[in-house]
Amino acid sequence: DAGVTQSPTHLIKTRGQQVTLRCSPISGHKSVSWYQQVLGQGPQFIFQYYEKEERGRGNFPDRFSARQFPNYSSELNVNALLLGDSALYLCASSFRREVWTEAFFGQGTRLTVV
Amino acid sequence: AQTVTQSQPEMSVQEAETVTLSCTYDTSESDYYLFWYKQPPSRQMILVIRQEAYKQQNATENRFSVNFQKAAKSFSLKISDSQLGDAAMYFCAPAYAGGTSYGKLTFGQGTILTVHP
Incomplete structure (x- = not known):
């Protein structure tokens, strides 16, 4: 069985640009x-x-947005990139909304903003 | 706000020895779960062990066990018979069943574990 897959694995962007990161959850998992x-x-x-549907949001600016598709895959979008957005972005999937059912993580996307 | 403190930025252990990683958390929630995750250089976060807060019995998973002290809000991880493959960054992460933190993991700062042969 395929685990959580994220793409791309690495990318480099320039300040002010926009980026889209993608995540495919484990088959049958409905939460990302x-x-x-x-x-x-x-x-x-x-x-x-x-x-x-969005069920929770952390303390991040509106430049960050996301969505989930009918096949439960998800995209994370970040607009107007700042140097401080450089990070590893991790996606986790679980069968239910309650994460304690066990969350499985992907290997992440390493974003570098220059 | 929910806080998680891992007071040991780095720990080291000899192969086959035992090491304990500490974690304390602060919450007013009564229903929650506690996790230890391992993140090797490959970056993938791997679940090590899980503890339900309503259970008094400490969780064990092969060489990994926890010491859960609910009143003290302490959740330490003990690794017995340490192996070279245990070398990684370890994160403590509560997940709360209510309030504004419902459904998310709140991670500590992590402890880097080095295993010496």
Whole structure:
């Protein structure tokens, strides 16, 4: 069985640009969450989507947005990139909205903003 | 706000020895779950062990066990018979069943574990 897959694995963007990150959850999982992990720190919650609706949002500016598609895959969009957006972006999927059913993480997308 | 503190930025252990990683958290929620995740250099976050707060019995998973002290809001991870493959960054992460933090993991700052042969 395929695990959580994220694409791309790495990318480099320039300040002010926009970026889209993609996540495919484990088959049958309906919840996708996004986390930002700055180098040397723990991941910070950005969004949770369940059944294609936003169910939770962390303390991030409106430049961050996301959506979930009918096949439960998800995209995270970041507009007007800042240097501080450079981080590892992790996607986690779980069967239910309640993350304690066990969240499985992808390998992340390393975003570098120059 | 929910906070998670891992007071040991780095720990080291000899292969086959035992090491304990500490974690404290602050919450007013009564229903929550606690997780330890491992993040090796490959970057993928891997679940190590899970503890339900309503259970008094400490969780164990092979060489991994926890010491859960609910009143003290402490959740430490003990790794027995350490192996080279245990070297990674370890994160403590509560997940709360209510309030504004419902449905999300709140991660600590992490502890880098080095295993010496």
